[in-house]
Amino acid sequence: MAGFFLAFTGYRLSNSQVFSPAKIKWITKVNPRGQRSKIMLPDSTIVYLGAGSRLRFPESFARELREISLSGEAFFEVKKNPNKPFIVHAGEIQTRVLGTSFKIEAFTGSPFSVQVSTGKVRVSRKTPGRVKALAVLLPGDRLCVSDAEVTKSKISTEDVLGWKDAKLNFNNYSLEDITGILGRWYDLRVTFKHKAKSSQRLSLILDANRSADKVFDLLASAAHFRYSIKNKEIFIY
Missing domain, CATH: 3.55.50.30 (Phage tail protein beta-alpha-beta fold)
Structure with missing residues (x-):
């Protein structure tokens, strides 16, 4: 009986270890002024991080979402995954996609902007207790958010793509x-x-x-x- 109890206890411990959530390890990449870099994320998304910019992302993405944070500017070539949206957090603004390429400018103290070269992008503003949709963008769209002012305009997709080069x-x-x-x-x-x-x-x-x-x-x-x-x-x- 004692042997059975010990074996059962060991089984419960091993099960709890298997199903306990793993602690997420975050990675931060920082470019000083005058330096740019190309970064591959865990899902094979490619990020061209601009000078004076910071990118923070998990070592491995969660099961439901791919979430990262950006301060500064970057061009994203997001690996398509319809079952796992990709979200870029930049202050109170979040940009949500499934698979596309776009550029974000999110420097502290300056207006936020997102420019889309391919695919579809949804931009929202996070406020206490809710998320307010701002716009859905298609290729050639640019959205600029400055305090309470939100403006949408047209740009050349070639110009957006050219930035990464x-x-x-x-x-x-x-x-x-x-x-x-x-x-x-x-x-x-x-x-x-x-x-x-x-x-x-x-x-x-x-x-x-x-x-x-x-x-x-x-x-x-x-x-x-x-x-x-x-x-x-x-x-x-």
């Missing part, structure tokens, strides 16, 4: 915004000697695979300014 398309951007983005890509600080120059607006495509001086040479030619670089700081005259 460092092709930066600026359509009617201010020079200040353009140099701010380039500063993050190259880890440079930009100073305008004449503030009025920073408001000049431009439309152009720049290849950020090239060196900083070559990119700024092209930008200076297009915007008609002079510049100098010293100790990771660019002065625009």
Whole structure:
């Protein structure tokens, strides 16, 4: 009888070990300014993580959902799985897909935006006690969320795809915004000697695979300014 009790107890212990939920291990990838990376997630989704950005994801996804969090910007090529939605959390905004490619910008203190190149994306805002749907996006759609303002517009899917290959398309951007983005890509600080120059607006495509001086040479030619670089700081005259 004692032997039976011991055997039964051992059986119960082994069963509890088998069915007890495993503790999830989270992985964080961080890119400083001036650095980009390509990351493969546990489900074979590919993430092109931008400079000055952070990605957090589990070592293995849960059975029902694939959830990650992003601070900064990234392009996603999501492995299709209709039975297991893929959700990107960025502050109070969540982006839900099944299998598609899209880009998210979610820098702290800046408007959130998502641009879709393929598939369908659902964007929602998390509020206490509820999740409010904002929009369903299709290829060529861009959604921008700034505080209470939500705007939807059209973009080129080629421009969205080009970002992961460092092709930066600026359509009617201010020079200040353009140099701010380039500063993050190259880890440079930009100073305008004449503030009025920073408001000049431009439309152009720049290849950020090239060196900083070559990119700024092209930008200076297009915007008609002079510049100098010293100790990771660019002065625009």
